[in-house]
Amino acid sequence: MASILIMTAVEKEREAVLKGLGDFPPAKTALCGFGPVESAVRASAMLASCKPDLLVNAGIAGAIPGRAAVGETVIGEESILADLGAESPEGFLSVKDLGFGTDRWFSPEAGKVISHYTRGNVHKGQILTLSTVTGTELTLEELKKRYPHALAEAMEGAGAAAAAAFHGVPFLEMRTISNLAGPRDRGGWELDKALEALTDSIRTLKEAF
Numbered sequence: 060m061a062s063i064l065i066m067t068a069v070e071k072e073r074e075a076v077l078k079g080l081g082d083f084p085p086a087k088t089a090l091c092g093f094g095p096v097e098s099a100v101r102a103s104a105m106l107a108s109c110k111p112d113l114l115v116n117a118g119i120a121g122a123i124p125g126r127a128a129v130g131e132t133v134i135g136e137e138s139i140l141a142d143l144g145a146e147s148p149e150g151f152l153s154v155k156d157l158g159f160g161t162d163r164w165f166s167p168e169a170g171k172v173i174s175h176y177t178r179g180n181v182h183k184g185q186i187l188t189l190s191t192v193t194g195t196e197l198t199l200e201e202l203k204k205r206y207p208h209a210l211a212e213a214m215e216g217a218g219a220a221a222a223a224a225f226h227g228v229p230f231l232e233m234r235t236i237s238n239l240a241g242p243r244d245r246g247g248w249e250l251d252k253a254l255e256a257l258t259d260s261i262r263t264l265k266e267a268f
């Protein structure tokens with residue numbers, strides 16, 4: 060049977076994943092740490108020693124307001140490294156604009172798994188990876204303009220995706236919404252709702268295998 064490696068930033072996310080998995084031997088879990096650099100390094104180290112059929116980066120995320128809501132699930136059809144690049148008077152220049160490679164990753168091999176997510180509270184589309192959590196209306200507006208189709212922001216997906224591409228392993232990012240991106244309100248993050256949704260979404264992932 061196919062094998063899956065599911066990596067989360069923090070232990071509480073990993074616990075929610077384990078609850079959804081129950082007794083499911085094809086899947087292993089590990090921590091990828093906080094942010095795109097840690098996630099790329101740790102995912103790459105894991106993939107150097109085991110080669111799963113699918114790497115999943117799972118966790119909570121902030122929704123771009125109006126594009127997803129707290130407690131909903133966002134399945135990444137593309138993970139975008141959204142704040143690595145250069146500023147210019149004409150606007151932000153991405154890694155791709157600068158000619159240094161890609162700023163986004165998508166695995167066609169994950170399509171079969173993605174097609175299993177059919178519930179109304181699941182959105183499929185772009186997920187941004189940022190090194191800095193959005194904390195002002197100004198930054199939010201800039202991100203919305205720059206990425207008019209992005210559904211949510213998190214901090215690890217593109218790092219893990221880059222590692223997966225380097226090792227030739229199919230990749231999927233799965234996020235459940237704990238907060239709306241915008242002016243910082245860390246106390247308002249609905250962690251329990253997002254972690255319960257993560258457990259549910261992992262149950263769906265199991266059904267796809």
Ligand SMILES: O=C(O)c1cccc(C(=O)CC[C@H]2O[C@@H](n3cnc4c(=O)[nH]cnc43)[C@H](O)[C@@H]2O)c1
Binds near residue numbers: 072193212213239
């Ligand atoms: O304190 C807790 O109980 C707790 C439980 C689960 C997760 C956490 C985290 O702090 C996870 C950090 C993780 O969350 C992603 N995230 C969530 N919202 C946003 C956002 O608005 N913008 C960017 N990233 C967000 C991110 O991937 C972090 O690594 C705490």
